[in-house]
Amino acid sequence: MKDKEKIQLTVAEMSTLWMQYMNDSLALCVSKYFIEKVEDPEIRPISEKVLQVSQSHLSILEDIFKKNRFPIPIGFTDGDVNPKAPRLFSDSFISMYYRHMSILAMASSGAALGIVTRPDIVEFHKRVLDESVMLQDMLRDLMLKQGTYVKPPYISVPEKVDFVEKQSFLTGFLGEKRPLIAHEVTHLYLNIQTNSIGKALMIGFAQTVRDPKVKDYLVRGSQIAQKHIDIFSDFLKKDNLPAPMIWDTSITSTTATVFSEKLIMFHVSGMIAAGIGNYGMAMGASPRKDLGVKYATMLPEISLYAEDGANIMIKNGWMEEPPQAQDRQKLIGR
Numbered sequence: 001m002k003d004k005e006k007i008q009l010t011v012a013e014m015s016t017l018w019m020q021y022m023n024d025s026l027a028l029c030v031s032k033y034f035i036e037k038v039e040d041p042e043i044r045p046i047s048e049k050v051l052q053v054s055q056s057h058l059s060i061l062e063d064i065f066k067k068n069r070f071p072i073p074i075g076f077t078d079g080d081v082n083p084k085a086p087r088l089f090s091d092s093f094i095s096m097y098y099r100h101m102s103i104l105a106m107a108s109s110g111a112a113l114g115i116v117t118r119p120d121i122v123e124f125h126k127r128v129l130d131e132s133v134m135l136q137d138m139l140r141d142l143m144l145k146q147g148t149y150v151k152p153p154y155i156s157v158p159e160k161v162d163f164v165e166k167q168s169f170l171t172g173f174l175g176e177k178r179p180l181i182a183h184e185v186t187h188l189y190l191n192i193q194t195n196s197i198g199k200a201l202m203i204g205f206a207q208t209v210r211d212p213k214v215k216d217y218l219v220r221g222s223q224i225a226q227k228h229i230d231i232f233s234d235f236l237k238k239d240n241l242p243a244p245m246i247w248d249t250s251i252t253s254t255t256a257t258v259f260s261e262k263l264i265m266f267h268v269s270g271m272i273a274a275g276i277g278n279y280g281m282a283m284g285a286s287p288r289k290d291l292g293v294k295y296a297t298m299l300p301e302i303s304l305y306a307e308d309g310a311n312i313m314i315k316n317g318w319m320e321e322p323p324q325a326q327d328r329q330k331l332i333g334r
Contacts, residue, residue, distance in 0.1 A: 007118050008068075009068055009070070009118065009121075010116070010117065010118075011323070011325075012112075012115040012116055012117075013116050013117075013118060013121045014070070014323040015322065015323060016108075016112040016115070016116060016121075016125065017061060017064060017065070017070075017121065017124075018073060018322055018323055019108070019322070020057065020061060020108075020112075020128065021057075021058065021061045021065075021072075021073045021075055022073060022075050022076075022266070022320070023105075023108075023270070024054045024057040024058050024061070024075075025054075025058060025073075025075030025076040025077070026075070026076050026263060026266065026267060026270075027050060027054040027101065028051065028054040028055060028058065028076070029076045029077075029078075029080050029081035029259065029263060030081070030259075031047050031048075031050040031051040031054060032051065032078075032081055032083050033081050033082070033083050033085070033258060033259070034047045034050075034094050035047045035048060035051060035083075036083040036084065037087045037088075037089075037094075038091055038094055039091055040091040040095075042142055042145075042146070043091050043094060043095050043142070046095070046098060046135070046138055046139060046142070047094070047098070049135065049138070050098060050135065053131050053135070057128065060124060060127075061124075064120070064121070064124070073320060074320055075320070076260075076262075076263050076266075079260065080259060080260040080262060080263040081258070081259055081260070081263070082256075082257055082258055082259075085208075085254070085256045085257060085258040086252070086254040086256050087252050087254065088204050088207075088208065088251065088252055088254055088258050089200075089204060089250055089251060089252070090250040090251075090252075092146075092148045092250060093200060093250035093251075095139055095142060095143055095146075095148065096143070096148070096197060096250075097197065097201075098135065098139055099136065099139040099140070099143065100193075100194065100197050102132050102133075102135040102136040102139065103136065104270075104274055105128065105129075105132035105135075106129060106132040106133060106136065107274075109125050109126075109128040109129040109132060110129060112125040112128075113125050113126065113129065150193065150244045150245055152185070152186060152189045153185060153189065153236065153241040153242055155182060155185065155241075177288070177290070178288065179239050180235065180236075180239050180241070180288070180291075181287070181288075183285040183286065184235075184282075184285070184286045184287075184288060184291055185236065185239075185241060186285075187278070187281065187282035187285055187286065188232045188235055188236055188282075189236075189243075189244060190278065190282075191228070191232050191275075191278055191279065191282060192229050192232045192233060192236075192243055192244050193244045194271075194274070194275060194278060195225040195226075195228050195229045195232075195275070196225070196229060196244065196245075196246040198221070198225050198268075198271050198275070199221075199222045199225035199226055199229070199246070200246070200250055200251060201267070201268075201271070202218045202219075202221045202222040202225065202268065203218075203222050203251055204251045205218050205259070205264045205267075205268070206218035206219050206222065207251070207253075207254065207255050208254070208255060208256060208257055208258050208259070209257075209261050209264060210257070210261075211261050211316075213312060214261050214264070214265065214312060217265075217268075217308065217309060217312060218264070218268070220305070221268060221272075221305060224301065224302065224305060228298060229243075229246065231294065231298075235291065235294075261316070261318070262313075262316070262318040265309060265312060265313050265318055266313070266318070266319075268309060269306060269309050269310065269313070272302055272305065272306045272309065273306065275302060276299060276302060276303065276306070279295050279298060279299055279302070280295075280299070282295055283295035283296060283299075
């Protein structure tokens with residue numbers, strides 16, 4: 001293993017390790033704050049576990065970076081969080097937030113395992129995946145026990161295996177529309193839920209930031225999220241299916257600074273990137289044309305929103321530069 005650790009990092013390994021460091025340093029800040037505020041004795045151990053896991057990941061990553069003479073990212077530090085600030089979110093929202101973050105962690109570590117090759121990097125991402133699954137299991141069990149887990153809708157079990165016989169299965173604009181298939185319902189549910197969490201986060205963050213441009217950006221994001229929730233919910237309601245609950249009431253009235261604007265903007269940009277990926281998957285899994293087109297029209301809106309956020313981060317010097325390929329033309333002097 002020692003000899004194999006001397007193998008040069010591939011671009012995939014650089015990018016996944018760099019992003020993991022940024023995400024774990026953010027998770028460390030968030031969990032430090034939540035540990036101070038959580039009141040539920042069953043949720044506190046989960047917050048403590050997230051803190052311990054993030055610290056462990058950062059230690060491993062720093063060791064890998066040092067051995068490979070890779071500059072350790074700045075990420076987020078104690079200066080980006082005020083653990084003594086008043087409570088901003090309810091305990092039930094904290095558990096839902098952690099559950100959502102563990103889903104994102106499972107997705108990113110699973111994707112990383114498909115493209116990394118160096119044995120020590122493979123083992124690290126396996127560890128991240130295993131710990132993400134463990135946290136997801138803990139949170140699922142707890143939320144089911146406490147009655148805060150919002151399950152996807154139920155539909156009837158098919159009576160028999162059948163095959164599509166008409167092109168009308170794909171239509172959705174004119175004439176009779178077929179009912180939503182299970183794949184479509186699942187993605188609508190997930191996208192309502194993720195937009196709901198994102199909206200609550202942005203409203204809470206908007207209450208606590210001082211920069212007017214950041215505040216306006218967060219308010220605009222919460223409005224986009226609500227618009228998308230309404231659109232997705234309407235698709236479900238037309239088939240007499242329930243939409244997941246939203247989390248607006250989980251926000252307190254505090255306006256005290258909790259997190260730095262740098263951390264908030266990075267956090268929001270990460271959630272937007274995940275949302276774009278979710279919409280792309282949903283569009284691919286939705287044969288009904290009206291639903292697929294709806295996702296396609298939403299993607300440019302959130303892509304432009306993401307670009308505006310990146311511009312705010314660049315202007316304020318908050319965007320840490322990821323590893324990038326060398327500019328050969330510049331090195332040549334042309």
